[in-house]
Every structure is written in structure tokens, then in C-alpha cells.
Amino acid sequence: MRERTTAFLEGRQEMPISARPMTNKVILIEPNVTLAEMLSHALTLAGYMVVVAAREAEISGTKLMVGTPPAVLVVDLYEPEEDPIAQLRHIRARWPEAPPLIILTASQHVTEALASTERVIRKPFHLSDLLQAIQQAVTP
């Protein structure tokens, strides 16, 4: 399990299956490796180019930002270890020109706090809801 997930995060961010032509780039910030893998599979199969980072600190100024600018940023606000609101503020501060954000969270509190300003999807979620939210975000 450890080797598989580590290998996934270290290099193979693009999944072996690519059913549709990739159009939009989605950056996925997901600290949970298994969830990251699942979401990456789903987004790739749905036709997005997916770039995964475990932490938001990894995204700015790295290879993740090179090339096509991302159309959507999907962020899993990891609770309870970190203050998710502060985490979000940090992303906004470090990256003022960030694309539309879609927040994943397991917390009722975070959902209520951010629902008016951000697109928030609460875990456990239907993949179709996430894909729909991304579709809405990328549609001009």
C-alpha cells in the first residue's frame, strides 16, 4: 500500500487511462493519498488534465504551475489538524490570481462558514456532484 501510494504521488500523476482529449487543467490539493488517487482517476476519466499536490505549499512556483494555467483548483481542507479557514486564506494570499476554487471538506462547520463565498462539497460526496461543480466552474 505504502509503495503504491508513494509511487503515485511522486511521479505518476497522469493516469494510464485517458478516454477523452484533455482540455482543462485541474489542480488537486489533497493530502489523503487514496482520495487523491481516486479523484485523479475520476477527473482524468472525465477528460481533465489533473495535477496533484499534497499541500498547497507545493503548488506555487513549481512545475505544477508551468504550462497551461489551471482552470480549477480543487482543495481538500484537512481538518481538524489545521484551521481550514486560515488554510484557505493562505492559498488566496499566496496566489491572488487563483482560478475558481472548489472546496472539499468533512466538516459541517467549514461547510457552513464557506458556503456563501466558495463552492463547497461535503464528504462523502457523489463524484457526479464534483464533476458538475468543476464543469460549472470551467464553463465561461
Place this chain on the structure above:
Amino acid sequence: MSTVMTLILRLMRLPVMGRLALILGSLVVSLSLYRLAFPATYLGGTLMLPIILSAWLFGLQGGLLCVSVITLILGTSYGIVFGSAFWSSPWYTPFLIGTLYGLALCLVVGVLRYMTDTLLGAQYKIARTEQAYQQEHALNEMKDQALQNLGHELRTPLAQIQGYLELLETFQNQCDAATQARFIMNARGGCEELLSLISTALETVHASEARQSTRLSVFSLQHEIKTVMAHFEPRFMQDYRIKIDIAESVHVHADPRFVRQIVRNLLTNACKYTPAQTCITVSAAAMSAMNEPDGRAGMICVRVSDQGPGIPLEQQSLLFQRFVRLPNATESTQSGIGLGLAICKQLVEAMGGTIWVESTGRNGEGCCFSFTLASGSVVDFESGETQYFEKAKGYA
């Protein structure tokens, strides 16, 4: 004013002998002054001090006893000086008035003391009720937090299961057999994680009831640790070299269920947070009186040590609290809700032991979790033989 009040209230809390000494001292001084001034001046007022003190320090009964003693002493001394002529002497009236005045003062101070006692008692009751309320409130908050945390942690593996199943359902035709198998395996991984979380939550409930349900017996520690290893997760057994360094003769007086669970939790943690292919050692030895002067000498110390990244000193105090996951743990890919070590602490303490961690916090130097158990055997120094604890205590 508040200083005076504090002093007066502090006098009440003096030990009985202290209070008696204070009253006797004031009585001697007052009587001496009275006697020195007699018969030139009447210094009856000085005798009020021991009466006030005794009524305050011992209540109304104490005050009445003091008035009686003073009346007796003065009456006897007047009788010696005046004989039967005392009743017609000029000292009779002040003596009588002084006695009545003393009685009245004793009554007033005694009632004041009674009211103070009642007030303080009521204040104490209120404080206790408030404390009980605060404790109940904190307990409720902790339960709410526990439920919230559990709910939060359950949602992630649920999202994983649901996500992979939905992937299979939606994109089945676009995935080859190997990918489908992998999706199923990951969904199953989520199920196992869910099961593990629920088991941990239930263990916490059992651990909090541990003190009531402890069933102590004497058993071989090595045997129990081997039982744990026999049922330990195969993936951990493959990835780590787990060494048991416990002599067969080491017997402990503990609850075997608890010991198994503690060792299992500590080993699981060690496997979760240390690099694969490193060595994890479980050892046990009696603690020596030289190194352990604080009463742990003679107990058996069980240690689980690893070669992982260690735990920074400033974080070590947080380790055994409920729902605490250190930054190192949260950054790792391992799941958990921060209950394993809290459960260990509860179980160890239920058996009368202590648990602690030692680590320099330097990467690669690892950490060592230790806990103590009562020894199951005692050495008979006359015969040099080891006897089992139960036999030595006459339980067998």
C-alpha cells in the same frame, strides 16, 4: 478591611491546639493585667478578649466555657481577698455587670460565628455545585467533540469507498480489468479503514470503563506478546523486523487483554510512522531501585522502541491526550483519529502502571514507549527461588 476579614477567617482554620494556645495565652495576659491593676483600677474590659476569641474560635459553647472559667477564677480570688464580705463590697456590682456583659458578648460573637459557618457552608456548596456543573459541561463538550471528530474521520474513508464504487459504475467500460481490480481493492481499503476507526472508537469506550472491569492475573509476558504477534497485521510483519527481547521467566500481574491491546497499539503506531525495513524491538525488564526511586522499582517495564523519525520534545506532552495527532502524523499518509495512545494510557493506569515516551526528536534515533506493570513474581532471598506473586500474597 479585607485583610482583617481574611485574618479573622484564617484564625478559624487554625488547628485545635493552636486555637487553644491562643485563647489560653490571651487569658493569662488579660488576667495578669487585671490582677496588676487591681484594686487601684477595674480592668474588666481586658477579660473580654479571651471571651471573644473563644466564642469565635469554638463557637457559643467555647465562649460560655471561657466566661465560666473567668467567673470562677475571679470569684475565687475575690472570695480569698474579701471572704464573706464580698457580697457587700464595692467590687460585687462591677463583677456582676462584667459577668453579664461577658455573657452578652459571648452570645453575640457565638451567633456571628454560627452565621459565618452557615454562610461559608453555603458558599462551599455553591462552589461544589458549580465545579460539578463545570465538570459535567466539560465532559459533554468532550463527548460532542469526540462525536464530531469521529464523524469527520468517518467521512473520509466513506468518500473513498463511494468514490471508487462510483468510478466503477460510471467508467466501467473505459477501464481495463487491472484498473477495475485496483478500484475494488481501494474501496475495500476504505472499508477496512472504516472498520478500524469504529473499532478504535469502541475500544475508547471500553478503555474508559477499564478501571471497573480490570481482571488481574499472573501470566507470562513473553507468551502474551507472542499471541499479539501471531495476530498482528501481515503487511506490518512483512515490512518490519519485529524483535521480542523478553525472558520467558518474566511474569506480570496484570490484565492480559489490556496488555495485548497496549502492545498492539504501540506496535501499530511504530509501524505506521517509521520507515519500512527498520527494526522495532519489544523488550521487558524489572526496574531497578537505583534508577527508579519514585516507587516504580521492582515493577516490570515493557518497552517498544523503533528507529523512526522520533518525536520532538515539545510535542511529547501532548501524545497521550485524546484526539491528538502530532504534525508528523497528520503529514503522513496514515489514517488515525489520535486515540491509540490515549487508550494505552487509560489501560496502563487501570492496572496501576504508568506510561511515557522517550525520544531525542532527532530523525533516525527513533523513540521508545515504555509502560510499567506489577511484577508477577517475587524473589525469595532466603531460598533464592522465584515465587509467583499470587502464591506470595497468599492468593493461590
